[in-house]
Amino acid sequence: MHYWLFKTEPGTFSIDDLAASGLTDWEGVRNYQARNRLRDDVKVGDQVLIYHSSCKTPAITGLAEVSRAGHPDPGQFDPTSDYHDPRATPDNPRWIQVSLNFLAKFPVPLTLAQIREEPVLRNMELVNRSRLSIQHVSREDFLYIMARMQRAEGSQ
DNA sequence: GCCAACGTTGGC
DNA sequence: GCCAACGTTGGC
Numbered sequence: 001m002h003y004w005l006f007k008t009e010p011g012t013f014s015i016d017d018l019a020a021s022g023l024t025d026w027e028g029v030r031n032y033q034a035r036n037r038l039r040d041d042v043k044v045g046d047q048v049l050i051y052h053s054s055c056k057t058p059a060i061t062g063l064a065e066v067s068r069a070g071h072p073d074p075g076q077f078d079p080t081s082d083y084h085d086p087r088a089t090p091d092n093p094r095w096i097q098v099s100l101n102f103l104a105k106f107p108v109p110l111t112l113a114q115i116r117e118e119p120v121l122r123n124m125e126l127v128n129r130s131r132l133s134i135q136h137v138s139r140e141d142f143l144y145i146m147a148r149m150q151r152a153e154g155s156q
Numbered sequence: 157g158c159c160a161a162c163g164t165t166g167g168c
Numbered sequence: 169g170c171c172a173a174c175g176t177t178g179g180c
Contacts, residue, residue, distance in 0.1 A: 058178080
């Protein structure tokens, strides 16, 4: 079991969109290091923190689980798609997606500012390698974040 | 909208 | 394979 943090721009696809549909194909990853993780490391059952970036309050907003491991992202073959890649062919796909099931929307998001203030979380990729869109989260950090979310929920 | 950090491209 | 130029990301 591995833990991840997937970044998304809520204007494009938010935790509310995921909650509404219940599942999604995590399409559009066009970065090689992120692609390699989707292809090689992200497995069915892995837990995924959903993070909103490029928005007013960047924050971890929810939780999902991987329902299908890496498979070709169809957008790369579609000339009408924003994610089209003319170098990709069905015989030789270049970009990979995974599928997610919605698990939870956190009643109180954990903001990037709060994460930065938390010494325990200082080694998160979110703090150190913020541009990577598919981030590995250590078990310790994941459990810490989930416990904190449950405390926040309980105090509401 | 700025801009620092980082990723990609392509000439050599 | 190096690296300069360029493009993108994303917090602020």
